[in-house]
Amino acid sequence: MNDSAPLQYSPLNDVHLQVGAKMVPFAGFSMPVQYAGIAEEHLAVRASVGVFDISHMGQFFVSGPNAQTWLNGLLTNNLAKLTPGQGQYTLLLNERGGVIDDLIAYQLAPNEYFLVVNASMILEDFVWMSARLTDGVTLENRSAPFAGMAVQGPEAAALYEKLCGAQLALPARNGIGTFSTPAGEVIICRTGYTGEDGFEFFCPAATAGSWWHQIVALGAKPAGLGARDTLRLEMGYPLNGNDLSPDRTPLEAGLGFFVDLTKPFVGSEALLAQKANGLPSKLCGVKLIDKGPPLRSHYPVLSGDSVVGELCSGGVAPSLQGSIGMAYLPPNLATVGTQLSAEVRGKHYLIEVVKKPFYKKPPTAL
Amino acid sequence: MPNSSELRFARSHEWITPGSAIATVGISEHAQAELGDVVYLELPDVGRVVKAEEAVAVVESVKAASDIYSPVDGEIVEVNTAATNETSLVNTAPYEGGWLFKIKVSNPAQIEAMMTEAAYLEFVG
Numbered sequence: 110m111n112d113s114a115p116l117q118y119s120p121l122n123d124v125h126l127q128v129g130a131k132m133v134p135f136a137g138f139s140m141p142v143q144y145a146g147i148a149e150e151h152l153a154v155r156a157s158v159g160v161f162d163i164s165h166m167g168q169f170f171v172s173g174p175n176a177q178t179w180l181n182g183l184l185t186n187n188l189a190k191l192t193p194g195q196g197q198y199t200l201l202l203n204e205r206g207g208v209i210d211d212l213i214a215y216q217l218a219p220n221e222y223f224l225v226v227n228a229s230m231i232l233e234d235f236v237w238m239s240a241r242l243t244d245g246v247t248l249e250n251r252s253a254p255f256a257g258m259a260v261q262g263p264e265a266a267a268l269y270e271k272l273c274g275a276q277l278a279l280p281a282r283n284g285i286g287t288f289s290t291p292a293g294e295v296i297i298c299r300t301g302y303t304g305e306d307g308f309e310f311f312c313p314a315a316t317a318g319s320w321w322h323q324i325v326a327l328g329a330k331p332a333g334l335g336a337r338d339t340l341r342l343e344m345g346y347p348l349n350g351n352d353l354s355p356d357r358t359p360l361e362a363g364l365g366f367f368v369d370l371t372k373p374f375v376g377s378e379a380l381l382a383q384k385a386n387g388l389p390s391k392l393c394g395v396k397l398i399d400k401g402p403p404l405r406s407h408y409p410v411l412s413g414d415s416v417v418g419e420l421c422s423g424g425v426a427p428s429l430q431g432s433i434g435m436a437y438l439p440p441n442l443a444t445v446g447t448q449l450s451a452e453v454r455g456k457h458y459l460i461e462v463v464k465k466p467f468y469k470k471p472p473t474a475l
Numbered sequence: 476m477p478n479s480s481e482l483r484f485a486r487s488h489e490w491i492t493p494g495s496a497i498a499t500v501g502i503s504e505h506a507q508a509e510l511g512d513v514v515y516l517e518l519p520d521v522g523r524v525v526k527a528e529e530a531v532a533v534v535e536s537v538k539a540a541s542d543i544y545s546p547v548d549g550e551i552v553e554v555n556t557a558a559t560n561e562t563s564l565v566n567t568a569p570y571e572g573g574w575l576f577k578i579k580v581s582n583p584a585q586i587e588a589m590m591t592e593a594a595y596l597e598f599v600g
Contacts, residue, residue: 147537
């Protein structure tokens with residue numbers, strides 16, 4: 110991506126400005142980082158329901174008689190496991206097995222797929238995939254015409270029923286469904302990036318404001334990228350660009366569950382070799398033990414006096430009352446309970462390797 | 476604690492009390508609103524001698540770590556340990572309980588040269 114390129118604006122930009130959201134540049138878009146406050150928005154999503162603008166994310170459509178075969182040669186997970194209406198988390202790798210992007214692939218119909226990709230990677234993914242197109246496959250980037258909203262929280266399903274339950278039953282977890290409106294198609298995906306139940310709602314850009322206002326009127330609290338980041342970090346979900354990179358494989362990132370090595374795909378040979386030779390590092394969760402400053406990405410991680418890695422993500426965890434982070438660590442240190450330190454402005458603070466997810470939902474009282 | 480209209484303000488969003496040998500320093504209402512929820516404070520050691528515009532403290536919000544600069548030359552004589560224990564004071568009472576440190580001022584003219592509240596509010600728009 111070109112950092113000097115002019116910022117793009119979400120179809121919801123005016124809505125954000127009207128309510129005084131703080132806007133920041135993110136992945137080439139001007140996006141709301143917070144409305145009322147990150148911690149408050151975070152806790153609202155855990156306790157009730159919040160709504161995030163995800164219009165920056167990319168939407169690709171893949172169709173044609175060879176769509177499944179072609180995608181299966183590019184993506185780590187196996188699309189043959191899906192039936193129409195189902196989706197799966199998957200990754201797009203380079204030849205070295207490094208991560209280009211992580212995405213969700215949904216089967217709309219036999220040989221018709223819908224992909225939701227990261228905003229920062231729309232162009233790169235599209236160029237990478239286009240360069241590998243084969244006969245019998247059509248790939249379309251329809252990111253611009255779609256606005257997106259993620260409605261997340263324990264009350265998301267109830268909100269959905271009031272919003273559009275009459276048009277389409279809420280899909281099952283990881284599922285997808287669509288319905289038509291006069292302005293165009295609306296796509297509902299039962300997924301999210303917060304660890305809470307919820308759905309992602311993609312609609313024609315021109316109708317975004319109207320849907321947003323309805324969702325807010327039904328009780329969702331507007332939540333920004335700040336809360337989105339603390340929520341996903343508490344779940345140990347990786348963020349591409351921080352926790353995933355072209356130099357690390359999904360096996361190192363602990364995403365082997367989403368990699369099917371029984372089929373060939375770009376990068377699979379590198380992963381097979383890595384599996385045979387042993388992983389050079391593993392993505393671990395760490396927790397600040399000392400009272401100290403919040404962990405942040407790029408802080409060095411030390412074992413004794415030697416630097417053994419750096420934090421790829423870090424931040425406060427509003428649901429846990431502490432600070433957490435993630436780091437790629439050599440296998441001998443990548444075990445729960447290992448004590449290390451993080452260097453912050455020249456001082457060392459004790460951290461410990463802990464299990465992911467950091468946050469576990471308390472059992473719901475009935 | 477003073478009324479904010481009596482304070483002087485730095486372009487880097489600190490405020491300072493004018494008119495006494497020991498001045499109190501904090502961050503502005505505008506700054507706390509921009510930073511969001513403050514979760515950690517790193518304040519200077521008492522006795523440290525500092526220069527104007529030297530980074531002397533760090534205010535960490537959920538979003539980011541931000542350096543705080545001394546508005547003037549002087550010596551740190553006290554830090555607000557109540558605020559390090561209860562960092563939300565910086566958000567809820569930036570001109571009162573959320574002050575950061577007190578400094579023995581070497582050159583009071585440096586304070587007089589800073590912005591009044593009216594000028595500062597104009598500056599931040």
